[in-house]
Amino acid sequence: MSKVIEVKNLTMDYGQGKGIFDLNFSIEKGEIVGFLGPNGAGKTTTIRVLLGLIKNHSGESLISTYNSKKDQIEIQKLIGYLPGEINFIDDLDGYQLIKLIADMRNIHDLSYAESLLKRFSLKPKQPIKKMSKGMKQKLGIVLAFFTKPEILILDEPSSGLDPLMQQSLIDLILEHKKNGATIFLSSHIFEEVEKTCTRVIMIKTGKIITDKPISDLKQQRLKAYEITFGNSKDLTSFSKDHQVTIKTELSCIYNLDHDLNTLLKDLTQYDVRDIARKDMILEEIFMQYYGD
Numbered sequence: 001m002s003k004v005i006e007v008k009n010l011t012m013d014y015g016q017g018k019g020i021f022d023l024n025f026s027i028e029k030g031e032i033v034g035f036l037g038p039n040g041a042g043k044t045t046t047i048r049v050l051l052g053l054i055k056n057h058s059g060e061s062l063i064s065t066y067n068s069k070k071d072q073i074e075i076q077k078l079i080g081y082l083p084g085e086i087n088f089i090d091d092l093d094g095y096q097l098i099k100l101i102a103d104m105r106n107i108h109d110l111s112y113a114e115s116l117l118k119r120f121s122l123k124p125k126q127p128i129k130k131m132s133k134g135m136k137q138k139l140g141i142v143l144a145f146f147t148k149p150e151i152l153i154l155d156e157p158s159s160g161l162d163p164l165m166q167q168s169l170i171d172l173i174l175e176h177k178k179n180g181a182t183i184f185l186s187s188h189i190f191e192e193v194e195k196t197c198t199r200v201i202m203i204k205t206g207k208i209i210t211d212k213p214i215s216d217l218k219q220q221r222l223k224a225y226e227i228t229f230g231n232s233k234d235l236t237s238f239s240k241d242h243q244v245t246i247k248t249e250l251s252c253i254y255n256l257d258h259d260l261n262t263l264l265k266d267l268t269q270y271d272v273r274d275i276a277r278k279d280m281i282l283e284e285i286f287m288q289y290y291g292d
């Protein structure tokens with residue numbers, strides 16, 4: 001497979017530990033890669049450098065062999081971009097903005113744009129300055145996707161969307177993946193990442209702390225069990241000898257870090273009414289890397 005996005009020793013130092021530092025990763029054609037990290041970790045800075053919006057950096061970033069510093073115009077022809085902070089031309093209405101972008105891309109058939117507007121229940125003739133945050137987000141999604149780009153770069157695409165529209169976005173991302181698009185997705189919505197991405201890059205204080213397939217992350221997760229006791233005395237006694245999270249007056253969550261047989265042997269001295277495996281979600285795996 002060919003590399004569509006490539007980042008080599010990328011650094012943008014704002015001073016006082018702010019920025020991104022010595023980032024190295026690549027994304028293959030057809031991959032959907034999630035880019036996770038808390039606010040201020042460097043996600044948006046990385047994306048802006050990739051797009052050529054920030055140029056005073058060291059290292060190199062390439063999109064489809066085009067250099068982000070030198071080939072911004074060529075890159076823009078290839079990608080669909082949804083920024084984390086949307087600023088549209090307020091004097092236009094939604095449809096006028098779509099038509100403007102279509103003219104710039106030499107697109108004459110707007111049927112796909114119209115189907116996306118319908119899909120996200122957006123009335124495009126409304127002036128942009130009167131649109132809510134959620135409506136502007138939907139318009140941003142339409143603008144990113146309606147050109148059917150080879151590469152999509154999405155910075156917090158679910159921001160401002162209700163759960164129903166979030167699911168519509170997930171379905172749309174998967175449809176474009178099926179059609180061969182390469183997608184780089186920055187998100188705080190863990191369900192969105194779990195359902196769409198094959199790989200996750202985590203960034204903390206401007207540095208990549210892990211870059212793994214989601215399947216690998218899930219394999220290395222802790223095995224958690226919810227244990228329910230017959231009485232509170234046994235729960236208290238078990239909690240003294242094991243690090244647990246108390247859930248109710250009779251139950252707790254125990255993260256298993258050794259063989260299950262050892263746990264079962266320990267539990268024989270207590271009145272145990274139930275024990276159930278609890279699978280960790282991506283958010284809990286994420287917190288293992290970020291601590292507090």
